[in-house]
Amino acid sequence: MNQSFATHTPLSTKAWPFYVLMMVLTALLISLFIAALCMGSVPLSLNEVWQSLKATAILTSESDILWQLRLPRSVLAMVVGVHFALAGLILQAVIRNPLADPSILGVNGGASLAIVLCLLAVDYVQLHLLKLSDAHFDFVWLPTIALLGGVLATGLVLKLSWRQQLQPNQLALNGVAIGAVLNALVMWAILAWGGNRTETSLIWLAGSLYGRDFSQLYLLLPWTFVGVVGCFLLLRHLAILQLDSEAAQTLGLNVKRWRLVSLFIAVALAASATAVTGPLGFVGLIVPHFAKALLARFGLGASLPHLMIMCILSGAALTLAADIASRTLISPLEIPTGTLTTLMGIPILLLLIRRQS
Amino acid sequence: MLQADKVSLNYQHKPVLQDLSVSIARRQITAIVGPNGSGKSTLLKLLGGLSKPSEGAVSLEQKPLYKWRPKALAKKLALLGQSPLAPSGMLVRQLVGHGRFPYLGLFNTLSHIDQHAITWALRKTQLEHLQNQPLEYLSGGERQRAWLAMALAQQSEILLLDEPTTYLDLGHQFQLLDLLKQLQIHEQKTIVMVLHDINQASQFSDRIIALKNGEIVADGTPQQVVTEQIIKQLFNIDVSVVPQRYGKTTKPLCLPIDSHNQITPNSAVPLRSAAI
Numbered sequence: 001m002n003q004s005f006a007t008h009t010p011l012s013t014k015a016w017p018f019y020v021l022m023m024v025l026t027a028l029l030i031s032l033f034i035a036a037l038c039m040g041s042v043p044l045s046l047n048e049v050w051q052s053l054k055a056t057a058i059l060t061s062e063s064d065i066l067w068q069l070r071l072p073r074s075v076l077a078m079v080v081g082v083h084f085a086l087a088g089l090i091l092q093a094v095i096r097n098p099l100a101d102p103s104i105l106g107v108n109g110g111a112s113l114a115i116v117l118c119l120l121a122v123d124y125v126q127l128h129l130l131k132l133s134d135a136h137f138d139f140v141w142l143p144t145i146a147l148l149g150g151v152l153a154t155g156l157v158l159k160l161s162w163r164q165q166l167q168p169n170q171l172a173l174n175g176v177a178i179g180a181v182l183n184a185l186v187m188w189a190i191l192a193w194g195g196n197r198t199e200t201s202l203i204w205l206a207g208s209l210y211g212r213d214f215s216q217l218y219l220l221l222p223w224t225f226v227g228v229v230g231c232f233l234l235l236r237h238l239a240i241l242q243l244d245s246e247a248a249q250t251l252g253l254n255v256k257r258w259r260l261v262s263l264f265i266a267v268a269l270a271a272s273a274t275a276v277t278g279p280l281g282f283v284g285l286i287v288p289h290f291a292k293a294l295l296a297r298f299g300l301g302a303s304l305p306h307l308m309i310m311c312i313l314s315g316a317a318l319t320l321a322a323d324i325a326s327r328t329l330i331s332p333l334e335i336p337t338g339t340l341t342t343l344m345g346i347p348i349l350l351l352l353i354r355r356q357s
Numbered sequence: 358m359l360q361a362d363k364v365s366l367n368y369q370h371k372p373v374l375q376d377l378s379v380s381i382a383r384r385q386i387t388a389i390v391g392p393n394g395s396g397k398s399t400l401l402k403l404l405g406g407l408s409k410p411s412e413g414a415v416s417l418e419q420k421p422l423y424k425w426r427p428k429a430l431a432k433k434l435a436l437l438g439q440s441p442l443a444p445s446g447m448l449v450r451q452l453v454g455h456g457r458f459p460y461l462g463l464f465n466t467l468s469h470i471d472q473h474a475i476t477w478a479l480r481k482t483q484l485e486h487l488q489n490q491p492l493e494y495l496s497g498g499e500r501q502r503a504w505l506a507m508a509l510a511q512q513s514e515i516l517l518l519d520e521p522t523t524y525l526d527l528g529h530q531f532q533l534l535d536l537l538k539q540l541q542i543h544e545q546k547t548i549v550m551v552l553h554d555i556n557q558a559s560q561f562s563d564r565i566i567a568l569k570n571g572e573i574v575a576d577g578t579p580q581q582v583v584t585e586q587i588i589k590q591l592f593n594i595d596v597s598v599v600p601q602r603y604g605k606t607t608k609p610l611c612l613p614i615d616s617h618n619q620i621t622p623n624s625a626v627p628l629r630s631a632a633i
Contacts, residue, residue, distance in 0.1 A: 093444075096442075096444070233463060233464075236458065236461065239451075239455060240455055240458055242444040243455065244438075244442045246407055246436075246438045247438060247442075249407055249427070250431060250436040250437075250508075251431055251455060251456070251458045251459060251511070252427040252428035252432070253427065254427055292446060295446075301451065301489070301491065302444075302446030302447065303448075303451060
């Protein structure tokens with residue numbers, strides 16, 4: 001490539017196209033949120049929603065639906081979307097591979113195995129050791145257990161890659177290997193000892209927001225804070241980590257240390273979100289690409305601060321849209337949200353990439 | 358000021374550099390030459406603090422490199438590798454802006470001074486008109502200049518360059534080397550570069566270090582190093598060395614002799630008579 005193509009495609013450096021794009025996405029997100037509150041197996045009018053939101057005490061069935069079901073669930077969908085999207089953005093920068101997503105560090109596999117083993121163990125103990133006829137399990141503990149599993153699996157991946165200075169290729173290979181082993185174990189456990197927990201396990205593995213309430217949101221919010229603030233502070237280091245490690249080192253970056261810090265934040269975001277909703281397919285993979293393609297469509301360069309804001313907005317919007325669809329498409333039944341984030345996200349992404357070239 | 362003292366480096370138990378000492382002089386252009394696998398890039402990486410010697414020490418201003426804080430070192434010394442990689446979509450000005458990383462704390466954004474340094478680096482490398490282009494749209498020569506601009510934005514006294522002219526056509530090679538010469542003269546930069554082309558090394562540098570098998574074969578001015586014996590020893594080829602004037606200075610120029618097509622009494626027998 002000795003011929004310059006540069007003069008044909010000047011990129012805009014003005015700030016306003018970005019702000020317009022940001023406004024449009026924010027407006028889209030707000031409309032989706034309002035739609036999420038109105039739509040469902042019991043449709044509510046805008047006025048009913050407004051009256052219920054204003055009410056301080058839960059008096060009507062409408063306000064009950066809103067406060068107990070739709071509001072926590074919709075907020076949770078957005079927060080989880082932000083978690084996965086930012087984790088994906090960080091991981092793609094650190095691993096320097098466009099295919100990186102939270103599953104590449106074994107987060108999903110670890111969380112899934114922990115959940116499934118825990119469900120099976122509780123059943124076994126209650127049915128066979130305590131001779132209880134009706135197995136009972138408090139689902140409040142699941143997120144914590146999933147978080148532990150995810151963090152442990154990632155810890156193992158990091159440990160295996162530690163000697164190679166956490167080099168991207170090494171990380172990805174170890175992560176994929178550990179992930180594959182964990183997923184195989186999950187399937188084995190479900191098929192061999194699933195029993196009456198098979199369905200619960202499968203639903204959790206597909207990723208769902210069914211029956212989530214504010215308690216899960218409270219569990220998530222501290223991590224949201226850590227993740228978003230951490231990601232924001234990390235932006236400059238991430239930009240340097242995107243260069244190859246030699247270049248990063250000559251610029252005075254302690255590459256291993258900042259790789260570790262970035263990975264920690266990505267894992268905190270991904271593991272906590274996975275803990276609450278299960279692995280929401282591909283949000284972490286698609287959204288950063290979606291954000292990049294969107295910026296490119298509007299003639300903007302892929303600067304990380306812009307990408308981060310785009311990821312936050314479009315991650316929240318995609319997950320929320322998928323959740324609305326999962327509740328309404330075959331209402332009163334539900335399609336797992338994880339399936340829909342994939343089914344909705346992939347066509348949008350393919351369309352954007354096609355238009356680009 | 359930048360000094361390697363009896364450094365050795367082993368890679369998988371094989372010695373790459375053996376007991377090697379060099380001292381880089383301030384405000385000079387030093388070229389490192391030698392055959393493939395002689396340890397040129399390894400020496401450059403040692404000097405830049407990218408790898409640690411197995412024995413001996415590299416020090417800058419009498420302080421071993423590993424004792425320097427990474428950012429403080431990056432303000433003194435910039436290194437441009439052979440084929441650095443950037444993610445897609447990165448704009449030229451963003452890349453050059455990364456050169457200011459050593460000057461920024463966790464909470465700072467690019468200041469007026471930083472912007473000034475970035476613009477200066479872009480102007481020096483004649484990239485101002487391309488600053489808002491993504492790197493992948495640039496030609497090979499422009500991209501190489503963009504990376505050089507990033508190193509320049511570091512505003513370090515020392516520049517280490519690993520084969521900066523590879524992948525460039527003759528014109529761009531000359532422009533780049535000329536730019537480095539300008540930087541040495543007008544900005545008082547100290548430049549160390551690995552070069553493949555002996556004649557470019559001779560033309561543009563004040564000092565040549567010749568390496569073979571991880572050892573220094575010759576170290577001195579181009580006149581001292583570019584000789585028929587040393588080139589033969591380095592590359593195992595016969596050359597004839599002639600003086601060549603470049604402006605006011607005269608530097609040695611070496612030309613390979615094709616030993617197979619030399620006219621010797623035996624090969625001068627006419628082919629036709631041999632056939633009869």
